[in-house]
Each structure stands twice: as structure tokens, then as C-alpha cells.
Amino acid sequence: MESITRRYFVGALAVVGAAITMTPAMAQQPAELKVGLVAPFSGPNARSGALMKAGAELAVEDINAKGGIASLNGAKLKLVTIDAGDSPEKAKSAAQRLLSQEPDLIAGIGAWLSSYTLAVTEVTERAGLPWLTFSYSDLLTGRGFNYIVQTSPTSGEIASASVPSIMALAERATGKRPKTFGIVADSTLSVQSFVGGIKSNVLKAQGLELVVDETFTSPLSDATSAIQKVRRARPDLLLIYPVNVGDAKAILEKMKEFGIGGGRVPVMTVNPSNASPEMLSNIGGDLLQGMFVVVGNWESKQQAALAEQLRRRSGEPWVTEDMISSYGQIWLIKDALERTKSADRKTLMDAIRATNVKNGPADYFVGGDVRFDKMGRRVGAPMVLLQWQGGKPFTVAPESAAMATAVWPKSQ
């Protein structure tokens, strides 16, 4: 009994001693700052969500490895993810769940497809949660919301810049300007926002006649009907805008089957999913060769070293917009936290909107200059033009970021 008492005494002393020595250290432990990521981790766009998560996780890892948020006693960032599912309704309910489960979130990013982001930001705006997105729809920052910024150019901006850029390329390569234009596009919001911009502002200004205009709802069970119209009309330039690999495969394979693939009808498309590694594994380099892809951000000449590092650490064959933009957005949040020295949501949002950087976090966005206007849109965000060459999408414009020279597909 005596020995037990002594043992207890020694043990208790050790515990008390440890508690005394540990308490000040624990009190100095910096708080954890939670950042949310809403993205599709299930459904047909799950792969894009996985790429966003990979980018955001790498950024959090890098920031924490470098000491966290210095101005907040080295507070560490923590990423909290939630599945946006496969519909705007599910995305909205995911945002509601995220906010109720994690009331101490300081900011968030997502949710990939514009229609998801529109639904998610209805919730985050009411909660006053700062939100960063690379979704394209003009509506996102056109609703007068205060708690959102877009780090990529909007659909309208991309529409205005992309077609003229490709037209100029065609003229340089062939000596002729395309005269006819075709559209085969998905019916989702961001796509129609882009297509609407093309139809209302671009075609007339560029002297283009619209000869095919087909809209489909995903999943596309068969592309025969749409591509047959393309085969008959033979536009000088065709815009296809699917938002998943399955629909892109159906369209491109049908074009080859109908004898208008391989550059016979030059193709442009939009959206990072159309330049993802899965496009190559499911469709093949031959069918993709020469296709132009318009995106809001990508691996560029300036980011070569970082991209190499992200490639190595993520195991992906190349760095997509989903990954690099998510990576950069977490760094933008870090930058704002350092400046504002506060994790208060309103103060943080004001700091994010006041961002004015030309390097550091700006290095992760093509154009290398990140500022936001009153609406929350990135000032001067350039459209990035990629081209599939030899089984890989290379940045070909803007020239300052180009990693390869654009080649006009040879009509045969």
C-alpha cells in the first residue's frame, strides 16, 4: 500500500510538473485558421475537384511549413473540404453544411462550375464569408455581392478576347480570316454565359457568320445530330464547349468518324477540364492535336519552376488551372491575413479586395498582377490560350507567358 502511494505520488508529481512546463508552451500555440474548399468530389466533375484539393492542400502545406501566418503568431492554416456533388442544389446544401459544421471558418474557395459557385456564394455572402473563385460567369461578381472575388477573367472577358486572338492566328498562318463560325455547347450557366457573349458581342465585330448553333444537355448520349450539322456547314472555326470528358469524347470522336476531325474543321474550346490529363487518357493525342483551349490561368513560362515542383509533388503530368489557381488563392488569403493581422471575416475580405501584388502570390496567376475592382473582378486578368500539341496542352498566349508557338491546324 505504502509503495503504491509512493508510486502514485511520484506519478502525480510528474504529471503536475509536465503540466506546469507545458502550459505556457500550449498557451503560445498559434490558433488554427480554417479555410473551406467546396468542390465536386463526386459526380462527373469529381476529377476537377480532386485537382483543386491537391492545389489547395499543397499551398496549406507550404504556408504552414514556412511558419504559418507570421502576423498572427504563426497561426497555421487548415483546409476543410466538402463535396459540392453534381448539382447547384447539392453545392448550396454543401455550403450550408460547411458553415454550420465549421462556424470558425475565415474564408473559402470554390466551387469549380459557375452554377455551383453561384449557389454556394448565395450562402457565403449571407454568412459574410470571404470567397475566392476562378469560376468564369460574369453573374458571380455582377450581383453586387461584397464577399466574393474572381481571380480569373470573366466569361464575357474571355469571350471578347479569345475569338479575335484565334482569328488573328488563323490570318497569320493562312493569310485568310475565318468567315464562318459554329457552336456546339453544353447548356450550363457558365457555358451559355460565354456563348451569349460570343453571339452578342464578338461574331458581328469579327465579321463572322454563325452557321451552326447547337446546345446540348450533359451527358450527351450521342453527338450524331450536332456533328452532322457541322459536317454539312463546315465552319471555318468551330467552338465546342463540353464541361466533361465524356461529352468532349463523344464530339471529337464523331468529328473524326464524319471526316472532319484532325484539323479539317479547326476547333477551339474553353474550360480547364478540356485540357486535363484525362482528356489525353480517354480521347488520345491524335484527336486532340491542334485544338485550342481557352482558360483563365495555366502553367506559364514565369511559373516553370513552381509548376515543376507542383507536378512532382502532386504526381500529375501537368499543372491545370484547377490546381494552380487553388494554390494561388490560398496564398492570396495568406497575403491578406499578413496585411490585416486579423482573422475577422469582414476585415479579411476588405484586405483581399485591397490586394495589390505583382509578385509573391501574383506569381501563381498568368499576368502576374493581382488587383480587384469594386465588383471583385481581377483587374486586367488575361485570357490564357492553350493548344494541344503532341499530347499536351501548352500555353501559347499571351506571348509573355507562352511555352510553345501556336500552330494553325492544317486543313486537308
Added chain:
Amino acid sequence: MAELEIVAQTMIAALMIGCIYGALCASLSLIFGIMRFVNFAHGEFMAAGMYFSFLAAGLLTALIGVTPFLAAVIAALMAVPLFYGIGRLLHVGLLSRISPDLASATSHTHQSQLVVTLGLSLILQNGALLLFGSVPRSISNPTTTEAWTFGSDDFMLFINKGRFFIAALGLAAVVVTQLILKRTSIGARMRGAADDAVAAVLVGIETRRYYGIAFGISLALTAFMGALIATYYPFHPFVGLDFLIIMYAGVILGGLGSFMGSFLGGLLIGIVQQASNLFVPIQLQNAVLFLIFLLAIILRPQGIFGKQAARV
């Protein structure tokens, strides 16, 4: 001439898609029709067939050097006994406990089937997500871009080789299953168990066993079609949802309890879906499809090819 070409080309695509949908609908009708069982995991079993095909075709191509399409056809044939066995095991171990036992006093509601099969579907979806990730896969093969062509440049028709073979194999599988149902003693007992379970028990038919056989054949047919569809349709763990609504619509449109009726229901869905493109924009093709579906339910609730008596 251009309009005629568009109509003819659309109908060619519609018939091929229709045969593929028809075979999937027929597979579901075996469960829905014979067992009166609501299976919301049916799309996931099709997806399981796709993943099986992906793995088996990859192995076959690497080991014996056959073309990817032929490898997928062999994989589809291999999937038949495998998924039949899985179906029988699942029925014995799980589903027979919630199947309606028409011959006894115990009856199970469709709610319990719905909950169990939805759970099964979530397990299969997330299991595939764990095993294969969210990356879409497909069995790349040249038949998806190759076609037989007819006519000259003014009037040219294309018949896609891959779709044609898949539609033909789907049709053949349906015919074989129909022969099993109509010409064999096993088929007669299954039909007996479906038509009047009490009478079937009275004449010595072990209804549970034949429900299990029906479930096994249904899964085998679904996986067979999934293995073939994988040659042209990229798949991911959630791909089953793309087809499930079409399958149920085809079964209800064709007529509950009618195997060939369900095939024709699926065929009709394929034709309506594609032919609607001739009159309305493509994005409305499913709206037209479900409008026809609603009309059919209102005007002929037993289904186009179903019999009123089958629902009593």
C-alpha cells in the same frame, strides 16, 4: 437531300442507341418484373461491369495481344458467369430477406428495398471511388471513330462500327435471355413465379430460388452491356446515374413484367431521344422523352406493351 440525310442519319444513330438502352432496360425488367423488386443499385452494377471490362480487357490486350475492342467483347462474355454468381450470392445473402415473398404471409414494402439498394449503390459508388479514384476511364479503341459509309458527299450516311457491334451484341443477348425465359424449364418456372407466386409454390416451384436466378441473369446482362458500353462511354464511379433513369423509364414505358416489352421500351426511348433532335434543340431531347413518358403513363398506365392483368 440534306434534310433526308439528316433524318436517315439520325434514325441510324437512334436505332443503335435504342438497342443499347433496350438491353439495359430488359435487364432491369427481370428484377422489376419477375421479382417485383425495386433496385436502385442497377446502374452501379452496370458501372461494375465497365470497371471489370476495363481491367480484364487491359489484361487480355497485354497478355494475348488481341485488339482492345475484341478484348472488351471477351471481357463482356467473362462478366456473364461472374456477375451471375455475384447476383445469386447477393440475393441469398441480402436481397431475399427484403424481397416480396408473394407466396407467404410476409410481405416487404418497396421502401425497405429502396433503402437497401440505395445503400448498396452508395457502397458500390464509393468503393469504386476508393479503388479507382474519380478519374474518368475508357477503353480506347479505333472502332469508336470508324464507320461504314454509304453514298457520296451530297448524301452520305455513316454507321459507326463500334456502336453497331455493341447494339448487335445487346440485341443478341436479349434474344438469348428471351429464349431462356420462353423455351427452358427454368424460364417457365421463373415466369410462373412472376405470374402467380402462390400457384407456383402449390405446384412445387421454389419461388425464392427462381427469383435468385432472375436476379443473377439480370446482373449478368447489365454487366455484359456495361462491359461493352465502356468501349465508347467514359466512365467514373457515378456513371450509373446517367443510365438509371433511362432504364426505369424504359421498363415502365414498355410495360412492367414484360421482358421484350422493356426492350422495346428502351428502343423507343432511344428513338424518341434522338429523333426529337429533328424537331427541337438538342438540349430539349430529354424533356421530349419525359413528356412522351408522362403521356404514356397517363394514357396507358400498364405500359405500351404490358398487359393490364400483369399489374393485378
